[in-house]
Amino acid sequence: MNKVIIERINKIPGFEKKIAYAGPFVAKPTKRMAGRPVKYVLPGKNKLVDLKSILDAVELKDGMTISFHHALRNGDLVIQKIVAMISAKGIRDIMLSSSSLSLVQDALLPYFENGTITAVDTSGARGKIGRFIQMNKLKKPALFRTHGGRARAIETGELHIDVAFIAAPACDVFGNINGVQGKAACGSLGYAMPDAEYADKVVAVTDGLVREPLEYISIPQTQVDYIVEVDSIGDPAGIATGSIRVSKNPSELVISKYVAEVIKYSGILRDGIIFQFGSGGIAISAAGFVQKEMQKQGIKAAAGVGGASGFLTEMLENGYIKTFFDPQDFDFKAIESLRTNSRHHEISASAYANPFSANPYVNLLDVAVLSATEIDLDFNVNVLTDSYGKLIGAPGGHPDAAAGSKVTIVALPLLRGRLPMILERVQTVVTPGETVDVVVTDYGIAVNPRRRDLYERLKKTLLPVMEIEALYTKAQRLAGTAAENEFGENICGLVEYRDGTIIDVIYDML
C-alpha cells in the first residue's frame, strides 16, 4: 500500500487514522475495548413494538449506523423492510453495516439512490449495490472487512452501531433469539452476535415469536431491547441451499484429490487434526477424500471450524469430527445438526476469527482449505473482485482462517472459462501471500517459498509440485495475458485487513 494512497485515505472523514497493512501480525491492540451500553429493563416490561413505531422507539436519526446480519443470505427480507421504512420517514445519510450483502439486496438500490444510505461497511457487495459503489456514488468509500475484522471493529469501538436490527427466525417475548427454529431458520447467528453485544440499541425482527422461553438460545434477552413481529423475515429458498454436494466436475475432482494429498503428505494429517473446509465443491470433495484417508488410518479430527455444511456435520455425526465451532450454516442439514448435536457449537464472528482475542478458533486450525477468485506470484489472494475488477465476493473469513491456520491451502482451477486465475498481481489483495502456504490447481501445486518445510515434504511425493511462476506461465500460455482492467482515479472502496489496516483499495470503474 503506497504512502500517497494512505494519505488520500486519511483525508476522508472517518478514515483519518487508517494505516497501511504491514504484515499479518504487526498491528497490535493498544487500548481497552469500547464500553457497551449499560441496559436497564424493569421486570414485566413488554419489549414488543409495532413495526411502524420501531424507528421512533430506537430514536433513529440522520447519519446513524444501522446493522444487520447476512445469515438469511439471498432470502433476506429484513434489510429491505427496515431501510424502506427509514426512507419513507425521510431519514438520510444512514451508514449500512451488514456482515455481508447478498444479491437480494439489489432491492436496496432505490434507497442508495435517494440518499437514505450513503455509507457502507460490509464484508461483501455485489450486483447493483456493488455497481453503485464502483460508480463512486457513496459519500465515502465502502469499507470491506473480514468477518473477524468486523467483530474487532465493533468490539474496539471503531465501528459504532447505533441500532442493530437482528433477523430472528425464532424469538420469545423476553427477547431470546435463535436461528435454528422457525420457518426462516438459517442456523448459526454467529455474525449477529457482536452487534447484539455492542450496539446501542438491539431490535429483534422476527416471524417466529413464541410466548415461552426458547429451549435453544443464540442471542440472550439480556442484549435485546425491542422485538418487532413481521409476517416474514425471509424466503427459505434463498436462505440455505438444499445440500452442498461433492463435486462431479472432473477438474475440480483433480484439485480436490491434490488438496487431500497435500494434507496427507504435509505431515498435518494426524489423530486430533483441526481443520476448516470451505463451502465450495472443491473443498467439500477434498473433505471427502480426507475422510477416506482418516478412515484408512483410523484417526479422527478433534474439531472442525468455520461455516458448516451437511457433509461436514455428517462427519461430526459419524464421529470423524469430534466437535464443531460454527459461525454460519450453509444448508438445512447443518442447521439441523446445530439444533440437535451438542458437540456442534454456535460461535460468534469474534470467537471465530477476531485477531484481537485471547485465541479465536481460527488459531486452532492445522489446515484451512480455501478458495480464490485469483492468486498472484506473491501468493496474494483475491476473493472480492472478479477478473474484470467487478465486486462479486467478500473477504469473509478468508484472511482470518489463512492467518490462523498452520497450513493454508488455496485451491482453484488454473483457468476459469478462458481467463487465467494465476496472475502477476491480483486485482485486489484480500488475503496477503504471507498467510498462504500452498496453491493447488488442476495443473500443478505451488508451495510458498516461506514454507521450505512443506516444499521438502511435498517434493518427495508424486504430486506435481512446481514453482508458482511455472503455474503462472502455464496459465498465460493456455489463456493468453489477461487484458488490463480500466479504472478511474477515485477510491470507492477500502479493503481492510483483519487487524484494521488497509491492505488494498478499489477504484471506481469507468
Place this chain on the structure above:
Amino acid sequence: MNKVIIERINKIPGFEKKIAYAGPFVAKPTKRMAGRPVKYVLPGKNKLVDLKSILDAVELKDGMTISFHHALRNGDLVIQKIVAMISAKGIRDIMLSSSSLSLVQDALLPYFENGTITAVDTSGARGKIGRFIQMNKLKKPALFRTHGGRARAIETGELHIDVAFIAAPACDVFGNINGVQGKAACGSLGYAMPDAEYADKVVAVTDGLVREPLEYISIPQTQVDYIVEVDSIGDPAGIATGSIRVSKNPSELVISKYVAEVIKYSGILRDGIIFQFGSGGIAISAAGFVQKEMQKQGIKAAAGVGGASGFLTEMLENGYIKTFFDPQDFDFKAIESLRTNSRHHEISASAYANPFSANPYVNLLDVAVLSATEIDLDFNVNVLTDSYGKLIGAPGGHPDAAAGSKVTIVALPLLRGRLPMILERVQTVVTPGETVDVVVTDYGIAVNPRRRDLYERLKKTLLPVMEIEALYTKAQRLAGTAAENEFGENICGLVEYRDGTIIDVIYDML
C-alpha cells in the same frame, strides 16, 4: 440508611461515590460499561504456565484485585493455593474478590493476618474470615454484594479485577473451560463468567487438562490468557451435596405445604409459569407439592431459574419444567443434567440477576420461593447475619430474585431453637421489604400490605393469613423478646443492594 452513615462511608477510599439505597428500582445506569481489555494471542501460542511462574506471568503487584468463583464451595483448594503463593512472594494489600467465601476459606486466615489480603469484595463470609471482618481488622469495610450486583459492578467497572483465577474442572490446552467434567466437576460456572469476560488477565487453574477442544464449553478460550495445571482444584466431597432431599421435618413440611398453596391460590400457577425454588429443604419440598398440583391440573412450567438441584432437574427431565436457566448447581444430579440436557442452560451471574441488563432471567419469574435468617415488620429480609449479628450467610441471589419476581415468597420457621425469626427490625437488611410479597411460617402467613391483590385472594382460602404484626407478636410470646446484640462503632462491612447503593452496614462486634 441514615445520612450521617453515608457521609462516613464516603470518607473511606474506594467508597467515595456510594449512595444510600432509595428503593428497588430507583438507581439507574447512566454511563457505558467498562471497556474490557483487548486481548491478543498469536496462533500457536502455548498458554500453559507453571504454577510457580504464574504470578510473574500476570505481573501481580501490591494492591491489586484478584478474583475467584465459589462454585467449588467447601471443596475449594484454589483460593488457598494462589493466596499462599502470593503471600510467599511478599505481595501485599491484595483485594480478594470472590463470588462468595465458604467455610473452607478459614484456611486463608493467616494471609489475612499477615497483610496479604487487606480488602474483601464478596457475596458472603463466615467462620474465621467472617470473624476477622467483624473484628474490623481489614483496611476498609468488606463489601457484600448480591450475585447480580457483583456482575453489575464488574461490567460497569466499579469492581475492576486485575487477575481472575478460575478454578476449572475441565480445561483444554486452548483455554476452553467447563465445570461439568473432571474429578472436581461443580456444574455451572455462571459466577465466574463476568470475571472471565472483564478481568484484565484470566488464568484457568485446572486439574482436568485435555489436549483436544472440549465438547462442552462454559467459558471460551477467547477470554483465557493462561492455563495452570495443578494436582487438585478441589475435594468433591465439599463441592456438591449428594442430593438435596425433600424435607422430613414436620414444621418444614407445614411451611412447604403453605407455600405451595399460596402459589396455587394467588393466581400465578398456570401453564407456562416460571419459578425459582431455592436449595433448602423447605423450597424443595414446596416444589414437590407444586409439582403434584401441576400434575393434577395438567400444566407445565415454562422455565425454572436459579440454582439447580436434583429435584428440579428431575422435573426438567420429566417435562414439568420445559427449560432451565442455571447459574449454579447444588448437587451431582444437577451437574449431570447440565452436561446432558440441552434444555438446561448455563447462564452467567449477569444474565441471571444483573439489574443493569436488557432483562436478567430473574425478571421472568412469576414466583420465587426464598429463605431468610430473619424478617421484620417491614418485610425486610436478612440472609447475611444470624440472630447474634454474626456473619453466616450471603445476599447471594436473594435480593435479585425478590426484585425480579412477580410474587416473592419468603419461607421460614417462626422460631429457630428458642429464637424468634420475625423481629421488629432485622439485624441486617439485605432484601428490602418492598420486594417481598408473602411471608410463610409454620404459624401463619402474612401478605405485604403493598400487595392488596394477593391478600384478597389468599384471605378467601382456608390458609392462616394474618397481619405480620400478629406473627411478630406470636413469635415474641413464644420466644420472648430477643436480646439486643452489642456492636462497636466501627463500620466493618457494607451491604450493597443489587443496583450499587448501600442498603445497610455491619458494625464491628465487641
